[in-house]
Amino acid sequence: MEQHSWKYFLLLGVLLVSAAAETDPVDAEALQSFQKGLSNGEILQWSGTDPCGAAWKHVQCRGKSVTGIDVAFLGLQGIVSPSLNRLSNLEYLGMQGNALSGSMPSLAGMANLKIAYFDNNDFSSIPGDFFAGLESLEAIYLDNNPLNGTAGWELPVDISHLGALANLSLTNSSVVGSIPAFLGAMPHLKVLNLAYNRLTGGIPPSFVSSNLVQLQANNMQGPVLTGPIDAVGGMGSLVQLWLQVNEIAGTIPPGLGNALALQDLKLNDNRLTGPIPASLAELPLAILSVDNNELIGVLPAFKPATKVLATGNNFCQAVPGLRCSHDVETLLEFIGEFGYPASIVSSWKGDDPCLWTGIVCDSGKRVSVIDLAGSQLVGRLSPALVNLTALTVLRLNGNNISGGIPPVLTSMKSLQQVDLHNNNLSGDLPQFPESVKTNFQGNPLLLQSLPPVTSPPVAPAQPSGSSGGGGAGLIAGPVVGAVSLLAIGLALSFLFYKRSEKRFVRVQGPTMVVHPRDSSSEDIVKIIVPGGAGNNVNSRSLVETASVNSNGTDVQVVEAGNLVISIHVLRNATRNFSEETVLGRGGFGAVYRGQLDDGTNIAVKRMEASSVVSSKGVSEFHAEIAVLSKVRHRHLVALLGYCIDGNEKLLVYEYLPQGALSHHLFEYRRMRLKPLEWKRRLAIALDVARGMEYLHGLAYKSFIHRDLKPSNILLDDDLRAKVADFGLVKLAPEGKYSVETRLAGTFGYLAPEYAVTGRVTTKADVFSFGVVLLELISGRRALDESQPEENMHLVTWYRRITSSSSKESLLRIIDPVLGVGDVTGDVFHSVYTVSELARHCTAREPYQRPDMGHAVSVLSPLVDQWKPADQDGEESAGIDLSLTLPQALKKWQASEEDSSSGAASRRMLDDYDSHDSLPTRPAGFAEAFTAADGR
Numbered sequence: 001m002e003q004h005s006w007k008y009f010l011l012l013g014v015l016l017v018s019a020a021a022e023t024d025p026v027d028a029e030a031l032q033s034f035q036k037g038l039s040n041g042e043i044l045q046w047s048g049t050d051p052c053g054a055a056w057k058h059v060q061c062r063g064k065s066v067t068g069i070d071v072a073f074l075g076l077q078g079i080v081s082p083s084l085n086r087l088s089n090l091e092y093l094g095m096q097g098n099a100l101s102g103s104m105p106s107l108a109g110m111a112n113l114k115i116a117y118f119d120n121n122d123f124s125s126i127p128g129d130f131f132a133g134l135e136s137l138e139a140i141y142l143d144n145n146p147l148n149g150t151a152g153w154e155l156p157v158d159i160s161h162l163g164a165l166a167n168l169s170l171t172n173s174s175v176v177g178s179i180p181a182f183l184g185a186m187p188h189l190k191v192l193n194l195a196y197n198r199l200t201g202g203i204p205p206s207f208v209s210s211n212l213v214q215l216q217a218n219n220m221q222g223p224v225l226t227g228p229i230d231a232v233g234g235m236g237s238l239v240q241l242w243l244q245v246n247e248i249a250g251t252i253p254p255g256l257g258n259a260l261a262l263q264d265l266k267l268n269d270n271r272l273t274g275p276i277p278a279s280l281a282e283l284p285l286a287i288l289s290v291d292n293n294e295l296i297g298v299l300p301a302f303k304p305a306t307k308v309l310a311t312g313n314n315f316c317q318a319v320p321g322l323r324c325s326h327d328v329e330t331l332l333e334f335i336g337e338f339g340y341p342a343s344i345v346s347s348w349k350g351d352d353p354c355l356w357t358g359i360v361c362d363s364g365k366r367v368s369v370i371d372l373a374g375s376q377l378v379g380r381l382s383p384a385l386v387n388l389t390a391l392t393v394l395r396l397n398g399n400n401i402s403g404g405i406p407p408v409l410t411s412m413k414s415l416q417q418v419d420l421h422n423n424n425l426s427g428d429l430p431q432f433p434e435s436v437k438t439n440f441q442g443n444p445l446l447l448q449s450l451p452p453v454t455s456p457p458v459a460p461a462q463p464s465g466s467s468g469g470g471g472a473g474l475i476a477g478p479v480v481g482a483v484s485l486l487a488i489g490l491a492l493s494f495l496f497y498k499r500s501e502k503r504f505v506r507v508q509g510p511t512m513v514v515h516p517r518d519s520s521s522e523d524i525v526k527i528i529v530p531g532g533a534g535n536n537v538n539s540r541s542l543v544e545t546a547s548v549n550s551n552g553t554d555v556q557v558v559e560a561g562n563l564v565i566s567i568h569v570l571r572n573a574t575r576n577f578s579e580e581t582v583l584g585r586g587g588f589g590a591v592y593r594g595q596l597d598d599g600t601n602i603a604v605k606r607m608e609a610s611s612v613v614s615s616k617g618v619s620e621f622h623a624e625i626a627v628l629s630k631v632r633h634r635h636l637v638a639l640l641g642y643c644i645d646g647n648e649k650l651l652v653y654e655y656l657p658q659g660a661l662s663h664h665l666f667e668y669r670r671m672r673l674k675p676l677e678w679k680r681r682l683a684i685a686l687d688v689a690r691g692m693e694y695l696h697g698l699a700y701k702s703f704i705h706r707d708l709k710p711s712n713i714l715l716d717d718d719l720r721a722k723v724a725d726f727g728l729v730k731l732a733p734e735g736k737y738s739v740e741t742r743l744a745g746t747f748g749y750l751a752p753e754y755a756v757t758g759r760v761t762t763k764a765d766v767f768s769f770g771v772v773l774l775e776l777i778s779g780r781r782a783l784d785e786s787q788p789e790e791n792m793h794l795v796t797w798y799r800r801i802t803s804s805s806s807k808e809s810l811l812r813i814i815d816p817v818l819g820v821g822d823v824t825g826d827v828f829h830s831v832y833t834v835s836e837l838a839r840h841c842t843a844r845e846p847y848q849r850p851d852m853g854h855a856v857s858v859l860s861p862l863v864d865q866w867k868p869a870d871q872d873g874e875e876s877a878g879i880d881l882s883l884t885l886p887q888a889l890k891k892w893q894a895s896e897e898d899s900s901s902g903a904a905s906r907r908m909l910d911d912y913d914s915h916d917s918l919p920t921r922p923a924g925f926a927e928a929f930t931a932a933d934g935r
C-alpha cells in the first residue's frame with residue numbers, strides 16, 4: 001500500500017499548479033500546528049508561513065489550498081494537532097509508519113479527503129466523530145494502532161454514510177463488538193480488513209449481497225467470531241476470504257461454491273462441521289486452508305493448482321475424492337437435513353458409523369438403530385434413510401422435525417419401530433406396514449390418513465369368548481380376570497393410539513378414566529373419547545392386543561388425556577398404606593410399594609398434604625400432572641397415573657425392582673448386593689446423562705430436576721438406570737417456592753450458585769450430575785459424615801486430592817472395590833476420563849460447566865468400549881424389545897416372588913432410602929460453601 005500511496009502522491013503533484021500563490025492562512029496555520037505538535041518536527045524541514053509558495057517538502061497544493069500531505073515513514077514522534085481537519089481541501093493524507101501517539105485527529109468535515117493512512121503508529125485513541133462527513137473518502141487505513149486501549153472501540157454508524165468508501169482497513173486496531181450489519185450494505189465497499197481485533201458473533205446476513213472482494217476477519221483476539229457465517233455464501237465477488245483462527249461453528253456455506261473469483265480461502269482453526277461442499281472443488285482456488293476443524297464426509301479432490309491444507313478434521317477417508325461407505329453417506333445426508341448439529345457429529349468421525357453417537361450396528365456392521373431422541377434436531381426427515389437397508393429402529397422423538405414423513409420410508413423391509421412423537425411433522429401420514437411399531441403422537445400438524453377399507457378390526461376376537469366392544473357411545477363392561485393397572489394403561493393407550501390413527505382424522509388426545517376396582521362393584525373400565533365415539537374394552541383382549549404391539553415402558557401412555565386411578569385401587573395395592581410397604585421417604589412424602597391384583601408392582605408416592613401440595617389448587621395439580629405424565633424417556637421413571645381424593649394426592653410410578661443407586665453404591669455390604677463393576681457404573685452414568693439431557697432439552701417444556709442424587713436414580717432388573725422425581729418441585733406452593741426449592745436439593749449435591757442465590761438453571765443439575773459421577777468413581781457419598789471434617793464434602797475433597805492433576809492422585813480416590821491398581825490400565829483411563837468430566841461438571845461457575853449433551857458424548861464412547869457383557873443387544877432402544885407385555889408381567893411377578901420370600905429383600909425394603917434422604921440443613925449452607933471454596 002505504501003508504494004501505491006507514493007504513486008498517488010506523485011500524480012497529485014503533476015496535476016498541481018506550481019506553487020506561486022500565497023497559501024490560504026487557515027491551511028498554513030493548520031500545517032504549522034501539525035509541525036508544532038510533533039516532538040521532532042524539524043525532520044519536516046518546514047520553515048516560514050507559506051507552504052504552497054515556498055514548496056514545503058511532503059506537501060502538495062492546488063492554488064492556495066493544501067491538497068496533499070505525505071509524511072509517511074519519517075520517524076515522526078509526538079501528537080497530531082486536532083486542527084488538522086481545518087485543511088478543507090485536503091485530498092490525500094499519509095502519516096503511516098511513524099511513532100505518532102495520543103489521540104488521532106478528528107477528520108470530521110473533511111469533505112474532499114479521498115485517501116488517509118494512519119496505520120502503523122502508536123495512536124491510543126480515536127475521536128467519536130472521526131468518520132463524520134467524509135463524503136469523498138475512498139480508502140482509509142488505521143491498522144496496527146492500539147486504539148482506545150483495552151476498552152477498544154466499536155465501529156461508529158457514521159461509517160455507513162461514507163458513500164464512496166471502497167477500502168476500510170482496521171487490522172489490529174482494537175475494534176470490539178460485533179461486525180456491524182451496515183458494512184454489508186455499502187455498495188462500493190470492496191476491501192474490508194478486520195483481522196486481529198476483538199470482534200464477536202458472525203458475519204451479518206446483510207453481507208449476503210455485498211460486493212466485497214476481500215474480507216479478512218481472521219485471528220480475533222480474546223473474544224472471537226463464533227458464526228454464523230452463512231452470509232459469505234452469497235458474496236459472489238470474493239477473491240479473498242480469511243476467517244481462520246476463530247471459533248466459528250456451523251457448516252461451510254455451500255454458496256461459496258458460486259464465488260467464481262475466489263482464490264484464497266482460509267477457514268482453518270475453527271469449529272466448522274459438516275462436509276466441504278463439493279462445488280468448492282470446482283473453483284480455481286490457489287489456496288484452501290481448512291486445517292483443524294471438525295469437518296466430516298468426503299475430502300473432495302481439488303484442482304491440481306489448488307494448495308489444500310485439510311489436516312485435523314474428521315473426514316471419512318484420508319484420500320481426496322474417495323467416497324465414504326454407503327451407510328456413512330446416507331447418515332451424513334440424513335444429519336445434513338438438521339444442519340450437522342455439532343453435539344452429534346463431533347463423534348461422527350471416520351468411516352465406521354458403528355462407533356457414532358446415536359448409532360447401533362448389527363453383527364454385519366450395518367446400521368440397525370438410529371436413536372437421536374431428544375437431540376434438539378431442527379429440520380426435515382431425509383428420504384435418504386431408505387438406503388439404510390438394515391435399519392430396524394428409528395427413534396427421533398422429542399426433537400423439532402418439521403415437514404413431511406417421506407412416504408418412501410414405508411417400504412423399508414427391516415424396519416420394526418419408528419418413533420417420531422413430539423416433533424412438528426406435517427402433511428399426510430404415510431401408511432407403514434402393520435409390523436412396524438409406530439408413534440407419531442405430539443405432531444399436531446400431521447394429518448392421519450384414512451385407513452384402507454380392508455383394514456382388520458382393531459380389537460381381535462378373543463378366545464375367552466367375552467365380546468369385544470361393539471358399538472357407538474359409551475359402553476361399560478366387566479373386566480374378566482385379574483389385569484394389571486399398568487397393563488390397562490399401556491394397552492388402552494396403544495389401542496387409542498391405533499384407533500385414532502385408523503379411524504379418526506386428527507383426533508385430539510382422548511380423556512381416559514380408569515377405575516379398575518370400585519369398592520363395591522366389579523372392575524369397570526370406562527373410556528371416553530371426545531366427539532362421542534367410545535368403546536368399552538374387555539381387559540383380557542386389551543392385554544392380548546398389547547402383547548402383540550406394545551412392548552415396554554417407553555410407550556407414550558397417554559398423550560393428552562388423564563390417567564386417574566381410584567384411591568381404592570391404591571389402598572388395596574398398598575395394604576392401606578401400611579408401614580411395611582414404605583419404600584422410602586423423601587421431601588415430598590412417603591413412597592409405598594403397591595401390588596396390583598395380578599402381582600404387578602407399582603410405586604405410589606403419597607404427597608404430604610401439609611407440607612407441599614396443599615395450597616395448590618386441584619386444577620393446577622392436574623395441569624402439572626398432565627405435563628409430567630407426558631415426559632417419557634427410557635431413562636426417566638414414568639409417571640403412570642395419579643389420584644386426588646380429598647386431601648390425598650398420590651402419584652403412581654413404575655416400580656424399579658433394584659431400587660436406588662445409593663444402595664448399590666454405598667450400602668451393598670449391608671444389603672448383600674454385588675458391588676457395581678466399573679462398566680456398570682459407566683452404563684448407569686450414561687443412562688442418567690441421557691435422561692437428564694432429555695429433560696433439559698424437552699421442546700415443549702424444559703425441566704430442571706433440582707434434586708439429582710443416587711437415591712433418586714433407580715435401577716431396573718438389568719441395572720439400567722432411570723431418573724426419578726423430576727418435576728416435583730413445581731408442585732410446591734408458590735410462596736414457599738424459593739425456600740422450598742432450595743431445600744428440595746439435598747445438601748452435598750447443590751450447585752454453589754443455587755444454594756446461595758436460589759437461582760437455578762439446568763447447570764445446577766449438571767453440577768449435581770458431576771457429584772454423582774464422583775460418587776460412582778469413589779464409592780463415597782456427597783456428604784460423608786463419617787469422615788473427618790475436611791474430607792466430608794466430596795467435591796472439596798476430590799478437588800484437593802486431584803488438584804495437582806496428576807493421574808496418580810486419582811488412584812487415591814477410586815473406589816477400592818473397583819480394584820483399579822495402576823494408571824496404565826484401560827479401566828484407569830476410562831475412570832480418568834469420567835473424573836475429568838466430573839471436574840468439568842462441578843466447575844464453580846455455571847457457565848464453565850458443560851451441558852448434558854456434552855456429558856452424553858463423553859460417556860457414550862466409553863460405554864461402547866465397556867459395555868456390560870450380559871446386557872442384551874437392544875442397548876439403544878433401552879427396553880427389551882423382545883419381551884411382550886405378558887412376558888414382562890411374568891418377569892415382574894417372578895421378581896415379586898423372589899423379594900417377598902427372602903428376608904434380605906424384606907430388610908432392603910425396610911431400609912430403603914433410610915440414609916439418603918438426609919435432612920437438608922439450611923444452617924449448614926454457609927459452611928458448605930466456605931468448604932467448597934477452600935481449595
Ligand SMILES: *[C@@H]1O[C@H](CO)[C@@H](O)[C@H](O)[C@H]1NC(C)=O
Pocket residue numbers: 125126127128129148153154156
Ligand atoms: C475512544 O475513547 C474516547 C475517550 O475515551 C472517546 O471519546 C471516543 O468516543 C472513543 N472512540 C470511539 C470511536 O468510540
Ligand SMILES: *[C@@H]1O[C@H](CO)[C@@H](O)[C@H](O)[C@H]1NC(C)=O
Pocket residue numbers: 144145146172196
Ligand atoms: C498489533 O499492533 C501492536 C501495536 O499496536 C503491535 O505491537 C502488534 O505486534 C500487532 N499485532 C499484530 C499481530 O500485528
Ligand SMILES: *[C@@H]1O[C@H](CO)[C@@H](O)[C@H](O)[C@H]1NC(C)=O
Pocket residue numbers: 004115138139166167191214
Ligand atoms: C484498495 O485495496 C485494494 C486491494 O488491496 C488495492 O488494490 C487498492 O489499491 C486499494 N485502493 C486504495 C485507494 O487504497
Ligand SMILES: *[C@@H]1O[C@H](CO)[C@@H](O)[C@H](O)[C@H]1NC(C)=O
Pocket residue numbers: 383384385386387
Ligand atoms: C440411495 O443411494 C443411491 C446410491 O448411492 C442414490 O443414488 C440414491 O439417491 C439414494 N436414495 C435417496 C433417496 O437418497
Ligand SMILES: *[C@@H]1O[C@H](CO)[C@@H](O)[C@H](O)[C@H]1NC(C)=O
Pocket residue numbers: 400402403424426
Ligand atoms: C411448527 O412448524 C410450523 C411451520 O411448519 C411453525 O410455524 C411452528 O412454529 C412450528 N411449531 C413449533 C412448536 O416449533
Ligand SMILES: *[C@@H]1O[C@H](CO)[C@@H](O)[C@H](O)[C@H]1NC(C)=O
Pocket residue numbers: 378379400402424699700
Ligand atoms: C422449531 O424450529 C423452527 C424452525 O424450523 C423454529 O421456528 C421453532 O421455534 C422451533 N421450535 C421449538 C420449540 O424449538
